[in-house]
Every structure is written in structure tokens, then in C-alpha cells.
Amino acid sequence: MKIGLVAGESSGDLLGAGLIRALRERVPDATFEGVAGPAMVAAGCEQWEPAESLAVMGLVEPLAHIPRLLRLRKSLFNRWQAAPPDVFVGIDAPDFNLGLEKKLRKCGIKTVHYVSPTVWAWRPGRIQTVREAADRVLCILPFEKPLYDQHGVDAVFVGHPKADSIPARLDASLARQTLGVDASEVVAVLPGSRRGEVSRLGAILAETAKLLAAARPGIRFVTPVATHALRPLIEAQLHDAGVADSFLLIDGDSETAMIAADVVLLASGTAALESALLGRPTIAAYRLAPVTYAIAIGLRLVKLTHYTLPNLLTETPLVPEFMQNDAEPPALAAAVTSLLDDPDRRHFISGEFAKLRSELALGADQRAAESVFELAQS
Numbered sequence: 001m002k003i004g005l006v007a008g009e010s011s012g013d014l015l016g017a018g019l020i021r022a023l024r025e026r027v028p029d030a031t032f033e034g035v036a037g038p039a040m041v042a043a044g045c046e047q048w049e050p051a052e053s054l055a056v057m058g059l060v061e062p063l064a065h066i067p068r069l070l071r072l073r074k075s076l077f078n079r080w081q082a083a084p085p086d087v088f089v090g091i092d093a094p095d096f097n098l099g100l101e102k103k104l105r106k107c108g109i110k111t112v113h114y115v116s117p118t119v120w121a122w123r124p125g126r127i128q129t130v131r132e133a134a135d136r137v138l139c140i141l142p143f144e145k146p147l148y149d150q151h152g153v154d155a156v157f158v159g160h161p162k163a164d165s166i167p168a169r170l171d172a173s174l175a176r177q178t179l180g181v182d183a184s185e186v187v188a189v190l191p192g193s194r195r196g197e198v199s200r201l202g203a204i205l206a207e208t209a210k211l212l213a214a215a216r217p218g219i220r221f222v223t224p225v226a227t228h229a230l231r232p233l234i235e236a237q238l239h240d241a242g243v244a245d246s247f248l249l250i251d252g253d254s255e256t257a258m259i260a261a262d263v264v265l266l267a268s269g270t271a272a273l274e275s276a277l278l279g280r281p282t283i284a285a286y287r288l289a290p291v292t293y294a295i296a297i298g299l300r301l302v303k304l305t306h307y308t309l310p311n312l313l314t315e316t317p318l319v320p321e322f323m324q325n326d327a328e329p330p331a332l333a334a335a336v337t338s339l340l341d342d343p344d345r346r347h348f349i350s351g352e353f354a355k356l357r358s359e360l361a362l363g364a365d366q367r368a369a370e371s372v373f374e375l376a377q378s
Contacts, residue, residue: 004085005034008054008093013037022369086376101133114138159362175260183220188261193226200287206241211333221247224254276310279350284308285327
């Protein structure tokens, strides 16, 4: 069995690696090839192009990358048209993968799209594109499958892989010991995984930390740096805010940083769900590029009253959200302070997040592999 894959960014790389390992358990001699990150390569995927090649976002920002991405997509299509895989799996990166899936499907190649585009949040018309592109959609959120069922799209809810990987015991003291952090209060600060995110939000979070440090002398901050390339930018932002001595920067390992924290302050995105699955009270902030934000609001592309995934998955919103111009240091510092001063509230939030984790921990890698294998055999 041969599986073609295209994964976008680090989150897609991890999903792809889990899928590859689970498929190998079923078909030991299966081969995998395509656009892959280091985790997928380690799992046995032949890398034609690194996953970070697809790491562009926004409405306006990707325009400069369009010629390169179109050339890459054409190259991939030509290779798989000449030597078809049994199944192609596009992992996230819908703007790139759905177009590729549509062309491959027209050639008779079975296609799977793993991780639904956020059609429930914005650009709902993309459901029609998904229907034309994918033989099957693998959903990681429970409310997505009913939406696809309504539109006649074959969809399978597999659960969320991150919920499966959460340690059974979350020991904040051990995590702090591992990090070498000795403080009465710890806040994990995650400014994002892309340079654009960190450029727009990092200085704001640094100024927020400055306000907190002035009011709470014993507080310490931990920031897991997503990539080596981001470290100089983050260091400069902390230096400019005068809080570098209050921060511990670590390479990756957001999980340990979050477990060690009393409160997590982060850029809204996949990290918000990770924090919730780890049971940590969380505050989310985000700023889009001004032009992107103006287009999204002006064209009414966004359909949600809440932006972070945990707030879409719990009965009542538990993650305070500060978006665009609301993401200012005084407001963020006040939200963090409110949680630090209310241990009962933190305990309640952790309990609700534990319920969410149990709902999403379904063995996603194995369920996804079963679905891909079934399609390959059909």
C-alpha cells in the first residue's frame, strides 16, 4: 500500500506521524511519501518537500507565496498522476490541499482530508469545495461530522490526537522542578508559532508581563519558543519591556511549560485547546494583520461569537478572549490577575476541561488509520 501525504506546519506533521505509525501497525510494508515534517520523516515518510513550506496564513499575507505554492502543487500532482498512491491524505492546509485533492480525485485517486477546514467559523461555502475534493473527511471536533452529514459529505469523527497523548498525571510541582522554576506563581506565555503572530502580539504579552511582575514580585514566566528562528525576536521583545530576567525561555515543550503554570496566556490557536486539555486556566489574545482583519470584518467572513476552540466545545465559555484592539496589556494583566487571585475558579475550570479531554480522547490515530485503510480497500 502506498499513501501520499501533504501536511501543513508542525501540527499537521504530528497528525501525519501518528497516522503513519498507526497504518504501519496494520500494513507493515506500507510506504509513505509527500510533503512532510520531521516527525513524519521519523515515522517513515519519504520527504519530497518540508511541511514548513506551507506555513503561510491570513488573507493578504500569502499572496507573495502563491506562485511558489502553485508550482509545488503542480509538481505533486504530476508525480502522483504518474505513479498513483492507493490513497492521498491532505492534512490540514485546506487552501493548498483541497485544490490538490480535487485534481487527484478526478484522476481516480481516493482522497482523504484530515482536519476539517473551519467551515463552521468562516467561509462556510467551502463545504462545497470539500465535497468535490475529498472522498472522506476526518474530523477532530465532535460538532463537525453532523455539519458534513447535512451536506452529504462522508465524514468520520476520530477524536483529537492531543487528548490521547495527555499524561495521566499532571504534576505542576514536578514540571516546575524539571524546568528549574522556583516561584510561588507561574504563568506560561505563548506568543505564537509564526513570526507574524509573534511580531504582532509578542510585545503586548511582554508588556502584560511587566505589569504583572510589578504587582506580584514573586511571579515567574515561562515561554516555550516554537522555533529557533523566533528566539531572537522574543528575546528582543522581553528586553525592550524590561522583563527578560523574569522569563525562562525553553525550546519547544509547550506541554511542560503549561503543566507548570497556574495560568496560561497565549495567542489564540491550537495552543488554546492544548492548554485546555492539560486542564490549565487559559487567557487567549490575538491580533491579525490590520488589512486581513479589515477584510474579514468588512466581508463578514467570520461567523463566530467566540474564537478559541475550548469555548466552542464547552457549555459555557471558560477562556477569556481578547481579540484585535481588545488585546492590550492592562486588560490582559487584569484577566491573569483575576485567575491568580481565585483558586476556586481555577479548580472549577480545570475540572470542566478534564471532562472535555475525556470526550475527545478516542484513539484518534487508530481511528484515522482505520478509516484510511478502509477507503483504500473499498
